[in-house]
Amino acid sequence: MYLNIIxxxxAGxxxxxLFGRFIGGRGAGLITICCVGLSCCLSGLSFYEVGLGGAFTYIYLMPWLDSDFFQVNWSFCFDSLxxxxxxxxxxxxxxxxxxxxxxxxxxxxxxRFxxxxxxxxxxxxxxxxxxxxxxxxxxxxGVGLCSYLLINFWFTRVQANKAAIKAMLVNRVGDFGLALGxxxxxxxxGAVDYATVFALSPQLVSATLSFLGLDVKCLDLIGILLFVGAVGKSAQLGLHTWLPDAMEGPTPVSAxxxxxxxxTAGVFLLARCSPLLEYCPxxxxxxxxxxxxxxxxxATTALVQNDLKRVIAYSTCSQLGYMVFACGLSNYSVAIFHLSNHAFFKALLFLGAGSVIHAVGDEQDxxxxxxxRRLLPFTYAMMVIGSLALMGMPFLTGFYSKDVILEVGYAxxxxxxxxxxxLGSFAAFCTAFYSIRLIALCFLCEPNGSRTLTLSASESSWPMVTVLGLLATPSIFIGYLGRDLFIGLGTTFWGNSIFSLPSxxxxxxxxxxxxSIKxxxxxxxxxxxxxxFVFYFNYKQALFSLKVSDWGRRLYTFLNRKWLFDKVYNEAINQxxxxxxxxxxxxxxxxxLIESLGPFGLSNVLLSQVKQIREIHSGFLYHYLMALVWGNVVFAVWFLFGIPSPHVLSLLIFTSLWLTL
Incomplete structure (x- = not known):
């Protein structure tokens, strides 16, 4: 069962x-849905057995790398995390x-998709x-490779090419740090398996290592290098620039x-390495x-973005920041709880945005x-649920995890x-502001788009509507149902998969x-x-006046251009x-250097040598006979008396050339 999940x-x-051209798009969709759906059902069974039943499972498949003390196996670990x-x-x-x-x-x-x-x-x-x-x-x-393929799925679009290359290169920076780690x-x-590394971590707290000429603590260095990998994959500050541009791919890819x-891979890595990171203060x-x-x-950057998917993308970046600093505060269970909650309402928001874009002729502004709201009532309801969950409104999923992260931050x-x-509290203010702004501009304000596209907008077909409905349910209830299981005081759900020092x-x-702090x-x-809500309904003119004012225009430009990170990278580094x-x-x-010593240098030397040799050939028979005779003489002297001295050899060669010419 466990291997089938993977x-x-x-197989799908x-x-x-390989056979998509024979079975067609519908056939490929049916097969992949069945395979992933069956994997989902088996994952539910594994959650019951491992998570609720405490039956942690380890599967050894086969050896992979075996070189002296370096041994790596293909094996799988199924624990609560x-x-x-x-x-x-x-x-x-x-x-x-x-x-x-x-x-x-x-x-x-x-x-192919x-x-x-x-x-x-x-x-x-x-x-x-x-x-x-x-x-x-x-x-x-592998996920980095697939992200490149999916972002660049419409490969005839130049922007999709650029976004995919940018995602790949930025992630390579983080991956280099992870590889060094x-x-x-x-x-x-002396090992790379989790069990050995985590068991030995307390014994090597004081161990040091020379890195770039400095003596540093091994565990602190490892923790920082692993975090560099997480920064690249989870789009944290510094290596975040690829995430908003990844919106060039199809909307399901973004979701x-x-x-x-x-x-989520970066947050998972931090939680998985909790027994190691706990000794890296x-x-x-x-x-x-x-x-x-x-x-x-x-959160501040998302305030002034006008692309629908880009606003939601920056909200993802902001929520990942919450998860990461929860890991930094050693509350890994709270971070994973927010990760699982966030997955449902963020997928709801992205797929709801896809339904809106699909309805208005692929318009994203x-x-x-x-x-x-009158043309897409069901999508409107789903987007409201997702936005309220993202804002952390009471009794929705986001409320039960995001507020806990901020509470442990203060505590x-x-x-x-x-x-x-x-910073997280002010980010919560910005999150609510841009979430309501998104709802207002898309659904509540007066129509501003093309009359033809607006009048032709209608609800999506049943598969898309069904998916939105299935995501709305956990976006409302899963936080309440899972709170005591995941982060409740005294819960034994996580077992040994997550470790935190008592201090x-x-x-x-x-x-x-x-x-009051809560x-x-x-x-x-x-x-x-x-x-x-008030600004975008009653004071639009005031917002416009604020935007076109001197300092307002500068602030708007600064935030709209993403704090000028791309400008700095392009001008200070890339160029x-x-x-x-x-x-x-x-x-x-x-x-x-290479061409002088390599192809050009070799060809020039050969040409010059060939030219000199060609000048020796006069075309007269007696010249060749004389060269043959003197060659035999030199050979005879060499054979009878040994190798002649350089002076004798030079004299013989000079005489032969003089007589020949």
Whole structure:
């Protein structure tokens, strides 16, 4: 059963990819949906057995790498953390597959698309079930490859090409850090399997290693390098620039990437490595700072974005910041709880946005929408549910996890945690503001788009509507139903899959903190939502006047251009690297040194030698006879008296040439 969970999506991907031209788009969709759906059902059974029953499972498949002390096996670990991720990944993936058969139904390359989706799911399952870092890295790189293929699915579009290349290159930076972390783990522990590394971590707290000429603690270095990998994959501040541009791919791709697979891999890595990170206090402080800054940065940037999918993409970046700084505060269970909750309402938002875009002729600019609540009532209701869950409104899924993250941030009582708490609270205000702004511009304001497209808008077909309804249910209830199981005091659900030092536990302190501190993030959310509703209904002219004012225009430009990160990267880094590559490595090394010593130099030497030899050939027979005679003389002298001295040899050669000419 457990291996079927992993390999059924791979089988569906192979069938759809290799035989798609024979079975057609509908056939490929049916096969992949059945394979991933069956994997989802088996994941539910594994959740019951492993998560609720406590029957942790380890499966050894076969040996893989065996070189002296370096040994890696193909083996799979199913514990509480794994089965939670399995349920989330397979459930969201099944619904995205079903949604895609209708959303992409007119695309002639639907079999290829369904094959990529299933392959994406397979690599994510490999990542979360691996029992060692090398096997995890295979899944890690696999989801990166599939993201490139899916973002670039419409490969005739230049922007899709650019976005896919950008996603691949930015993730390579993070992957390089993760690879260095795995190398350092092997150097420090002599093994790469989780069990050995996590068991030995307390014994090597004081171990040091020379890195870039500095003596640093091994565990702190490992923690930082692993976090660099998480920063790239989970789009944290610094390596976040690929995530908004990934919206160039089809909408189902965005839902799968943002809700359940690629961007959650970094948070999963931090939670999986909790027995190691707990002994890296300096690394955890960095994780907390970056997570809090990311939540604030992405929330402020989303305030002024006009592309529907881009707003939701920045909200993903912001929510990932919450999860990351929860991991930095050693509350890994709270981070995973928010990850699973976020997956449902974020998939609902993206697929609802896809339904809106599908209805208005592929228009994504919210300023050209409006008035869709009467034309798309069901989609409107689903988007409202998703937006309210994202805002953390009471009794919806997001409320039960996001507020807990902020509470433990304050209850840790350190300068780093309070920094994350206040930035996270202001990010909650911005989240509510842009969520209501999205609803207002798309559904509540007067129509601003083309009359033809607006009047032709209608609800999507039954597969898309069914998927939205299935996602709305957990977006409302799953937070309430899972709170006591995942993060309740005294719960034994996680077992040994997540570890926190007793000194780092702050969930108990969060229960007894001041009520005003607990309610402050919720008040920020209410205030942001109310201000957004009032401004976009009664004071649009005031907003416009604010935007065109001197400082308002500067602020709007700064936020709309994503805090100028792309500008800084392009002008300060990318352009200088390209100039260096052209003027030095290309002109000096490739066109200069290598070609001078290589093909051009070799050809020039051969041509000059051939020209000199050709001039010796006069064409007269007696010249050749004389050369033959003197050659025989030189050979005879050499044979009888040994090798002549250089002076005698030079005299013989000079005499022969003089007589010949």
């Amino acid at each position: 390999f059924l999506p791979l 991907s192979f069938v759809a990819g 794994t089965v939670v991720m399995l349920v989330v990944v397979t459930f969201i993936s099944t619904l995205v597959h079903l949604y895609s058969t209708e959303y992409m139904g007119e695309d002639p390359h639907l079999p 369904m094959s990529y989706l299933s392959l994406f799911t397979f690599f994510m399952l490999v990542l979360v079930t691996a029992d060692n870092f090398v096997q995890m890295f295979v899944g890690w790189e 795995i190398f350092t783990i092997f150097i420090t522990f 799968l990437i943002h809700a359940a697979t690629m961007v 300096n690394a955890l402080n960095i994780v907390t700072l970056i997570g809090g800054a990311t939540a604030f940065f992405a 919210m300023r050209k929408m409006g008035g869709l 840790t009582y350190s300068s780093v945690s309070h920094f994350a708490y206040w 780092n536990l702050s969930i108990v302190d969060a229960e007894f903190m001041s009520t 309610l402050f993030p919720l008040c920020c959310s209410f205030l942001g939502g109310i201000l957004s 200088n690297v390209l100039d260096f590559g052209y003027h030095f490595t290309y002109k000096v090394i490739d066109r200069g």
